[in-house]
Amino acid sequence: MxxxxxxxxxxxxxxxxxxxxxxxxxxxxxxxxxxxxxxSEFKWICSNGKTRCTRVEADYPSTETFSSVELCRLACGDASALWPQPYHISIKNRGLIVINPEAIAIRTNPTFENVMSRDVIEVFKDNLRKEYNNCLSHMETKLILNINWSSNISILDWNTDESYHLEVKTQSETAVQININGKNIFGVRHALETLSQLMTSYPENDNSTCLALLRSVLIDDKPIYSHRGLLLDSSRNYLSIATIKKHIEAMAASKMNFLHWHITDSHSFPMETPSIPNMTVYGAYSRSKTYKYRDIKNLIYYGLVRGVRIILELDAPSHAGYGWQWGPEAGLGNLTVCLNQQPWRQACIQPPCGQLNPANQNVYDVLEKIYRDMVGLMPWSRIFHMGGDEVFIPCWNNTEEIVKYISGRGRSTQVFYDLWGEFQEEALKRYDKAVGNKNSKIIIWTSQLTDPFYISRYFNKDRYVIQTWVPDTDNLPEILLQKGFNLIISTKNAWYLDHGFWGTTKYYDWRTVYENQILLDPGVLGGEVCMWGEYVDDNGVIGRTWPRAAAAAERLWSNPMSSSKEVEGRFYRHRERLITRGIAADAVIPRWCYYNEGQC
Incomplete structure (x- = not known):
């Protein structure tokens, strides 16, 4: 000035x-x-056939203007401000009614009401509180929210019915009725998330904001894929519980339902195992960088209330180093081999090196105890991730103990594959023993053993789910489907969000993430975006992951035919929603482009 x-x-x-x-x-x-x-010198109108919000001068000669782009976005477009796009939505009246959220009366079915359902509703209320402040008026508008679900099932797996029905009916200027129906609390939770997105801040004056609600909407919604996941890696760099909670909140806002927690690796073993305290004593970066047993259990419940199930991964036999080195001291021999071997390129894919020792039977006893502790964390243990990728054959081939163990079988690649297969077979037996049944589904990464030539030799299609991490040009997923395996797809050249920050890898912007279409086949359970942890920690992992992961969320929920250009207004609005909820999602456009849809 x-x-x-x-x-x-x-x-x-x-x-x-x-x-x-x-x-x-x-x-x-x-x-x-x-x-x-x-x-403000600007307002917004819904233009381009009622699909785009356009900024105009404040004196624009129209009565159908909005004081903010958020209000415009709520009334504009086939899917309003919703992310992800619903399976079916019918907007009966695009007008907005201002409400005081403090005056909402919530009625639930007392038959199935419990602590979890009350917590789900409290999360909904908390999300609304972040959208308004000191709302003083519109108390005369009565808003009745009827919530009903027909089952007390609280298990979230690939068979859970997450569908819901939502109807908003403005009966008069002082009466609004909202009806939500779901098969279970998870469908209800999704409906409440959708309802929160049908509201946005409405400024009354400098000190007061209420909420504006779309007047009349009918939604019948369900996901296309049952597995809509995000992988977080907290072994390479420790992630605090608070940071993981932020990811869960972002997943909930985006209707993603599986957090794949890569909790251990050769770098560190931060997961507390009560049966074997040595795992964190020898494996954690420090005492402060461990995940306490009770904290993991609480985090699992925190996720469930937000429609997110945590799947723990204990990677083996490769990616196992620090945390396992106490064997000789305890009289158990070498539990791991090639630990921190140099030069590392001769013993592993990535430093520090480390692989479990299949020649030492004590390894399986330790694994069983760890499995038992992990099963105790999970309300159900029917899904577990065993890792199982990137075994480095030269490590085993240059370990005298292992060479002696396979003496008489030769040292061909096939012999080492068989040794790897033996490890996997025994590990599965120990997990089944820890769980107490043989019905669990075990997820493993694609590897040499999942090559179509070998896979049926080592893996039972009725027990194993294969997580593929090949480029979109690779036909491996199609071949594995033909062999009868169920798949989770993590397209390496679109959904690896750590790419672009190391080596010759390429950064995948949100448009690339969004436009990656995975196979639509009954054998494809869904997909995961992956944020590997070599180059992120608490200081940057949120911005590196969000809002890009949300682009995959819509692909996995409704798999629309729309291009990224057609959905950008809703996507940009969703990023703002994440910011409002305290999730530091990275910027993906200049602010000017947010205010001027379709012009960038």
């Missing part, structure tokens, strides 16, 4: 007059172009 100080006296010099003239012109120009924060 210019600062003008005239000469003493009442008369101005010619330079003073010229300066004042240009000051007035400059200030007027600043006001005209919206740079004056004291008042």
């Amino acid at each position: 210019f600062s003008y100080k005239p000469h003493k006296g009442f008369l101005m010099t010619v330079p003073d007059v010229i300066f004042l003239f240009f000051f007035i012109i400059s200030y007027s120009s600043a006001v005209h172009y919206g740079l004056n924060p004291s008042r």
Whole structure:
């Protein structure tokens, strides 16, 4: 801002007059172009066939204008401001009604009401609180929210019915009724998330904001894929519980339902195992960088209330180093081999090296105890991730103990594959023993053993789910489907969100993530976006992951035919929603583009 100080006296010099003239012109120009924060010079209209919000001057000659792009987005487009796009939505009335959220009356079915259902509703209320402040008026508008579900099932797996029905009916200027029906609490939770997205802030004055609600909407919704996941890796770099909770909140806002927690690796073993305290004593980066047993259990419940199930991964036999080195001291021999071997390129894919020792039977006893502890964390243990990728054959081939163990069988690649298969077979037996049944589904990564030539030799299609991490040009998923395996797909050249920050990898923007279409086949359970942890920690992992992961969320929920260009207004709005909820999602466009849809 210019600062003008005239000469003493009442008369101005010619330079003073010229300066004042240009000051007035400059200030007027600043006001005209919206740079004056004291008042808004813009409004928005729903244009382009009622699909896009366009910014116009405040004096635009129309009664159908909105004071913010958020209000416009709520009333504009086939899917309103919703992310992900619902399976079916019918907007009966695009008008908005202002409500005081403090006046919402919530009625539930007492038959199935419990602690979890009350917590689900409290999360919904908390999300609304972040959208308004000190709402004083519109108390006369009665908003009745009827919530009903027909089962007390609290198990979230690939067979859970997550569908819901939602109807908003504005009966008069002072009466709004909302009906939600779901098969279970998870469908209800999704409906409440959708309902929260059908509302946005409505400023009454400088000190008060209420909520605006779309007047009449009918939604029947369900996901296309049953597995809509995000992988987090907290072994390479420790992630705090608070950070993991933020990811869960972002997943809930985006209707993602499986958090794949890669909790251990050769770098560290931060997961507390009560039966074997040595795992964290020898494996955690420090005492403060461990996951306490009770904290993991609480986090699992925190996720469930938000419609997110945590799947723990104990990677083996590769990616196992620190945390396992106490064997000789305890009289159990070498539990791991090639630990921190140098030069590392001769013993592993990535430093520090480390692989479990299949020649030492004590390894399986330790694994069984760890499995038992992990099963105790989970309310159900029918799904577990065993890792199982990137076994480095030269490590075993150069370990005297292992070479002696396979003596007489030779040292061909096939022999080492068979050894790897033996490890997997025994590990599965120990997991089944820990669980107490043989019905669990075991997820493993694609590897040499899942090559179509070998896979049926080592894996039972009725027990194992294969997580593929090949590029979209690779036909491996199609071949594995033909062999009868169920799949989770993590497209390496679109859904690996750590790419672009190391080596020759390429960064995948949200449009690339969104437009990656995976196979639509009964054998494809769904997909996962992956944020591996080599180059992220608490300081950057949220922004690296979000909002890009949300782009995959819509692909996995409704798999629309729309291009990223057609959905960008809703996507940008969803990023703002995440910000409002305290999730530091990274910027994906200049602010100007957010205010001017379709022009970037």
